[in-house]
Amino acid sequence: MKHFPVYLSVSGQRILLAGGGEAALAKLRLLLKTEAQIEVFTTFPDAKIESWADESKLILHRRDIEAEDASGAVLIYAADEDTNKDARTAQIARAADVLINVVDNLADSAFITPAIVDRDPVTIAIGTEGAAPVLARALKAELEERLSPRLGLLARVGKAFRSAADALPMGRRRRDFWSDYYLGAGPRIAEQGEAQLALETLLAQHLQTENRDGHVAFVGAGPGDPELLTLKARKALDEADVVIYDRLVSADILELARREAVMVNVGKEGFGPSTPQSVIDALIVEHAQSGAQVVRLKSGDSTVFGRLDEEIEACDAAGVSWNIVPGITAASASVAAIGQSLTRRGRNGSVRFLTGHDMEGFADHDWRQLARSGEVAAIYMGKKAARFIQGRLLMHGARPDTPVTVIENVSRKNQRVLNTTLHSLPADLADANFPGPALTLLGLSPRIASATQTNPLEQELA
Known part of the structure; x- marks a missing residue:
């Protein structure tokens, strides 16, 4: 990852753009969605830029950018589409320690602007580090089609209710409430228009609910490719408070766990260092008894050479509930x-x-x-x-x-x-x-398939 994605606070901050043509217009259409103070520097502004200035949506300076302009800015865009002018703008930005983006010049840019799906305050940024802008636009179009236009309203209603939801204790119970809102009752609330009353009713229900008992899901992680993980396994990882995983579980699959989840490595190695099975059993039970939703993540399928019975017996002895999510075995x-x-x-x-x-x-x-x-x-x-x-x-x-x-x-x-x-x-x-x-x-040798069908997307990425 050469570019680290962040969301920069720009409300009330100055963002400068040098340029007045098509490249400048493309950037301004995005920048004008922010709450920043946008200033444009150009001697030949497009008519659209002039109209935005007349509507007080931006400040238009009918001249080239100068060194003193950069003071106090948070971002600068070089969009003159002229190599010498853009290089001069970039030099001014660097001298002022301001982040610079040179349009269509990845090498000289300190940051890049991703493709953005806007459901304010929900925004999804899609970046390819300049490698495949066409792919980024295709993903943006697909997400635009899939995501409800009411998603922003849903988030704004939830944000206004956050202080009331703090009545629930931090952790699992509060997370369950918000999960119920965003994935269950929330979309209906947005449709009905009775947001405040419905949220108060939902909160009252959760306040009356005792802490959810701990539970263990024995999940098969498959052989390593995250695309071979089952949908049920993905859901278990999304909900896990604790993930107790084996050495052979791939890093790509561990990345799918919830960021706040506690990750516990109990890797075993044949003829090598190992975590004793009794310790693993105790860890599973300890976390579940504390009320955690535990995923015991095993490579392949947990029912094949995974010592699953011993861990189930430990759960049964401690009165901990469990279920098994099968995975694709290595064979x-x-x-x-x-x-x-x-x-x-x-x-x-x-x-x-x-x-x-x-x-x-x-x-x-x-x-x-x-x-x-x-x-x-x-x-x-x-x-x-x-x-x-x-x-x-x-x-x-x-x-x-x-x-x-x-x-x-x-x-x-x-x-x-x-x-x-x-x-x-x-x-x-x-x-x-x-x-x-x-x-x-x-008893088996490799066999080359007589005909191979390749996914068009895989061909493009190859």
């Missing part, structure tokens, strides 16, 4: 990544989900059955157990040329695929040096 994402299916008529009618190691070390399975031709298995946590797995399978008659595929960081930007055989698995895996989480598929 499903991995076969999708290599264009395969976990099952195929005539090849295999079943698939095994195995773990490469258990609490005591390398996990033992029915290797004889697994060594049969045509068997397919998805092996979780199998990297460090590769030589052990190879030895057991070969010992029980598996073919050395049995296909094996290892997918690292499946669904993420840094995904890598290793296509090998059972005979070469340990050596090839060592050469590949996969530091990230990886899933091993026994």
Whole structure:
């Protein structure tokens, strides 16, 4: 992020603009929506700029900007559309320590003006750091179409009622009230026009409501791509007071949690440093008993090798309510990544989900059955157990040329695929040096799809 988005207080402040043509008009149409004092410097003002000056919407100086003009300004726009004039304006701004925007010149600008969706006092700024202005405009148009014109009214009514809502204690109960208003009763209130009475009734209902009991949602975060997160998982993250997450949960998904949520890392690493399960159980129960809405966020699907039963039992023993939000497990994402299916008529009618190691070390399975031709298995946590797995399978008659595929960081930007055989698995895996989480598929090789359809937006961004 090269440009940090902020909302600058400009009420009553001076914003200067040098220029009088089309570029100046484009900026002024946006700036005139603010409560700032707008001053324009140009010897050739457009007729529209002159009419705005006649209507006292801005101050027009029929001359070039000078150094003394910059004193006390908060922003300056260089919009003369002339390289030398814009460079002079930028020099004046920098000398006065005032932020400068040079129209259509990202390199010489100290700030950029985003595309803005205006539902005053609700504003949405869309920026692409100058990389894709067409995309920013497309997003703005889509949001303009989706957002109700009454959204601003809804926010203004809520703002006027904030002091009354302070009767609710800070935290969850007050947040629940505003959530009920903005996402439930608020839109109806705006339609009916009885805002004050309806808000007072809604507040009285919340004042009579006791603190909501704590609750735990066991949420599957999927393999890492935030677009593979379910809608129900997104909603749970939006509502969470506390997020207790595993090491393998991607940073992109953690970013989706509510900013005020307490984030607790209880990462575990096979054959490495780990948070004891008893400590994790205690943390889940402790936060829920304090009244928090807890999301226990697990990579993949929480019902697959996630020690979910132990955490549920801890909740049950403490009388804490819970629910499970399933996620996409790594096996499903991995076969999708290599264009395969976990099952195929005539090849295999079943698939095994195995773990490469258990609490005591390398996990033992029915290797004889697994060594049969045509068997397919998805092996979780199998990297460090590769030589052990190879030895057991070969010992029980598996073919050395049995296909094996290892997918690292499946669904993420840094995904890598290793296509090998059972005979070469340990050596090839060592050469590949996969530091990230990886899933091993026994009996499957990558298959290139005969036809690939690409999203037009993805083509544009590529």
